[in-house]
Amino acid sequence: MFDKLVNYSLRNRMIVAVAALVLMFYGAFTLTQIPVDVFPDLNKPTVTLQAEAGGMAPEEVEQLITVPLETAMGGIPGVESIRSVSSVGLAFVYVTFDWKTDIYRARQMVGxxxxxxxxxxxxxxxxxxxxxxxxxxxxxxxxxxxIDPAKISPMAVREYADFVIRPRLLTIPGVAQVVPIGGEVRQYQVQPDTARMSGLGVTIENIEDALKG
Structure with missing residues (x-):
């Protein structure tokens, strides 16, 4: 077979030369059309889930947040792997799909x-x-x-990070997400006096309804 190919090429030098030139010019044209990226994205379509629960330890975050989210994401068509990271007050779940899955379709199914x-x-x-x-x-x-706790409280620093630094960082081109961690988050706590509630005929449900407006 190889001998026949060599003999045919020797007998038809002009055809072989023309075919080689056509392939060379076609390759040069194709090379100019190939997209070039310094850092090409070689990752499969991935949807990231984030949950914040201030005050929870990593073990509590894993048991109460991460595991239920991983269980809910299981069985979605096209999912290849589910990974997660649990830290203090934060849970991240990474749902990876196969190459053929459209990222926006994947986000719809995850949503x-x-x-x-x-x-x-x-x-x-x-x-x-x-x-x-x-x-x-x-x-x-x-x-x-x-910070110096003697001069400023952790709560004030967290509010500055949430409402000043984070919005400014999100305006920078290329910044996709900013997640403040740490400090103290302002809370408003209602501590019912059960003795007075009993005397006034007020129940916990009444207080909840009043708080919800």
Whole structure:
């Protein structure tokens, strides 16, 4: 077979030369059409879930938040793997799909499961949602705000990070997400006096209704 191919090429040099030139010009044209990226995105479509629960230890976050979210995401068509990270007051769940899955279709399916999973999470869990569409190869920068407790409270620093620093960082081109961690989050607590409530005929349900407006 190889001998026949060589003999045919020797007898038809002009045809072989023309075919080689056509292939060469076609390759040069195709090379100019190939998209070039310094850091190409080689990651599979991934949807990131984030939940914040201030005051919970990593073990509590894993048992009460991470595991229910992972269970709810299981069985979604196209899911290849589910990974998670549990830390103090924060839970991250990474749902990875196969290459053929459209990222926006994947986010839609995850959002449907997430709406059901929210009902299984304990009270006090806030900001349960999906992260922005971004690559895992994106860089992560940690910024610390050192303070002197004698001059300023951790609560004031956290509010400054939430309402001043975070909005400004989100206006920078290329920044996909900013997550403040630490400090003290302002809370308003209602501590019922059961003795006076009993005398006035007020129940816990009445207080809850009044707080909800």
């Amino acid at each position: 449907e499961r997430l709406s059901t999973a929210r009902e299984q999470l304990p009270a006090g869990v806030e900001h349960v949602g999906m992260g922005p569409v971004s690559s895992i190869m994106g860089e992560i920068m940690s910024v610390a705000l050192p």
